[in-house]
Amino acid sequence: MIYLDNAATTYPKPPDVHRAMAEALIHYGANPGRGGYRMAMTTAERVYACREALASLFSLEDPSGVVFTPNCTGALNLVIKGLLSHGGHAVITDLEHNSVIRPLEALDGVTYTTVTVDPLKPQETAWRIRRAILPTTKLILCTHASNVLGKRTPIRAIGEVAGAMKIPFAVDAAQSAGILPINMQTDHVNFLCLPGHKGLYGPMGIGALLCRGVYSLSTLLEGGTGSHSLLVSQPEELPDRLESGTLNVPAICGLLGGIRWIERNGGVEAIAKRETALMRTLYEQLANVPRIRLYTPYPDLSVTVPLMTFTVAGQTSEDVAQRLAEYGVAVRAGLHCAPSAHRRMGTVESGAVRLCPSAFTTREDLEKVRKILTEIARTP
Amino acid sequence: MEWTTVYISSVTNAMRGKALLERQGFTVHMQRSSRAKETDGCGYSLLVRGEVQPITALLGKAGIRVLRTEHGGVRR
Numbered sequence: 490m491i492y493l494d495n496a497a498t499t500y501p502k503p504p505d506v507h508r509a510m511a512e513a514l515i516h517y518g519a520n521p522g523r524g525g526y527r528m529a530m531t532t533a534e535r536v537y538a539c540r541e542a543l544a545s546l547f548s549l550e551d552p553s554g555v556v557f558t559p560n561c562t563g564a565l566n567l568v569i570k571g572l573l574s575h576g577g578h579a580v581i582t583d584l585e586h587n588s589v590i591r592p593l594e595a596l597d598g599v600t601y602t603t604v605t606v607d608p609l610k611p612q613e614t615a616w617r618i619r620r621a622i623l624p625t626t627k628l629i630l631c632t633h634a635s636n637v638l639g640k641r642t643p644i645r646a647i648g649e650v651a652g653a654m655k656i657p658f659a660v661d662a663a664q665s666a667g668i669l670p671i672n673m674q675t676d677h678v679n680f681l682c683l684p685g686h687k688g689l690y691g692p693m694g695i696g697a698l699l700c701r702g703v704y705s706l707s708t709l710l711e712g713g714t715g716s717h718s719l720l721v722s723q724p725e726e727l728p729d730r731l732e733s734g735t736l737n738v739p740a741i742c743g744l745l746g747g748i749r750w751i752e753r754n755g756g757v758e759a760i761a762k763r764e765t766a767l768m769r770t771l772y773e774q775l776a777n778v779p780r781i782r783l784y785t786p787y788p789d790l791s792v793t794v795p796l797m798t799f800t801v802a803g804q805t806s807e808d809v810a811q812r813l814a815e816y817g818v819a820v821r822a823g824l825h826c827a828p829s830a831h832r833r834m835g836t837v838e839s840g841a842v843r844l845c846p847s848a849f850t851t852r853e854d855l856e857k858v859r860k861i862l863t864e865i866a867r868t869p
Numbered sequence: 870m871e872w873t874t875v876y877i878s879s880v881t882n883a884m885r886g887k888a889l890l891e892r893q894g895f896t897v898h899m900q901r902s903s904r905a906k907e908t909d910g911c912g913y914s915l916l917v918r919g920e921v922q923p924i925t926a927l928l929g930k931a932g933i934r935v936l937r938t939e940h941g942g943v944r945r
Binding site: 521522523524525530533534537540541551552553714715716717718719720724726727728729 | 878879880881882884885888899900901905906909910911912913931932934
């Protein structure tokens with residue numbers, strides 16, 4: 490199989506991740522933060538090591554601001570529902586995923602304004618965000634990179650606006666964590682929402698919310714934290730405030746294995762540069778294939794993440810994906826849970842096919858895919 | 870030199886405090902608190918070789934909430 494559905498979840502996972510998860514089941518089987526015996530302490534140390542690794546990767550000063558969640562959607566819900574209540578307003582972009590739109594729509598009496606992003610014009614995008622701010626705005630939230638168009642949002646310029654206006658700024662890093670460098674301090678990010686199983690190469694079932702600054706979130710879930718047990722109210726301090734119940738330790742250990750693997754393989758930027766170079770070659774080739782229409786810009790890390798979206802004239806995206814699957818190529822078709830991006834592309838009816846490489850994708854893989862796609866496009 | 874017990878409720882903040890103090894040259898042992906009421910219930914404590922004031926000053930500067938301190942302590 491040639492796996493190019495890495496924007497949904499990366500596969501394969503590095504051997505480090507396999508080992509880390511197996512080790513967790515054997516050696517880190519206690520509940521962290523609950524007991525004082527040796528295995529409880531060593532398990533807690535592993536969990537803390539993952540918090541430190543995430544804090545370091547994203548330039549968060551305090552590792553206790555790293556809150557583990559089941560996924561990026563869980564982190565986004567914590568931010569959206571933790572900051573917004575009746576009468577509140579949010580500013581978002583036109584590239585958002587349903588994991589942003591649906592929680593906003595679910596909140597009674599909360600409104601939001603959608604701003605168009607132009608990655609080539611960061612200051613203009615930031616100015617549009619600025620103009621959308623109302624006296625009731627409690628949150629500015631944007632995806633860092635579209636899961637459909639691959640376009641980057643100029644988070645630093647937007648973060649500067651949010652910082653100047655003293656409005657919490659949250660970033661959905663579903664497609665950028667582990668792909669693009671993110672510095673929560675210089676990018677002025679207060680809340681960074683990320684999945685563990687995509688660009689960070691961890692397993693499914695683990696994500697994180699990184700919290701920075703003075704803004705406190707109300708809770709979605711309350712319960713046991715292993716701390717302040719005499720208090721009937723949820724503790725104020727992070728991560729306990731937002732982390733009730735037992736953590737997914739094997740997945741956290743796997744995520745730590747993924748982060749260490751990235752570090753050992755040149756780091757985030759080196760991997761993304763290699764993927765971008767591969768995608769450039771494929772892009773240049775597919776751009777000349779009759780009946781194939783590309784929707785993503787030419788791969789360029791300064792404005793895009795390495796993913797490509799296309800349609801084949803006369804065939805639905807699902808049909809193309811099915812034909813690719815018959816050749817052993819795994820991709821995702823349809824609307825990718827991001828209808829607003831598809832509206833922008835004009836592909837709501839047909840959907841589109843998305844290819845996304847990983848660090849394990851080879852030039853040979855993409856050459857095979859080029860040949861297969863050329864054949865699929867030639868024979869409707 | 871004296872040992873100081875620093876009561877910190879959350880395991881994460883206790884680990885953060887331990888790392889911070891060790892970076893400053895303190896000898897630190899982390900353990901489950903023996904007295905529940907000192908940590909509002911359950912929690913962890915740091916047994917630190919050193920005087921109370923510089924230890925709590927360092928932790929406080931890092932935003933680590935110290936619930937209580939006491940001279941001495943026993944490593945379990």
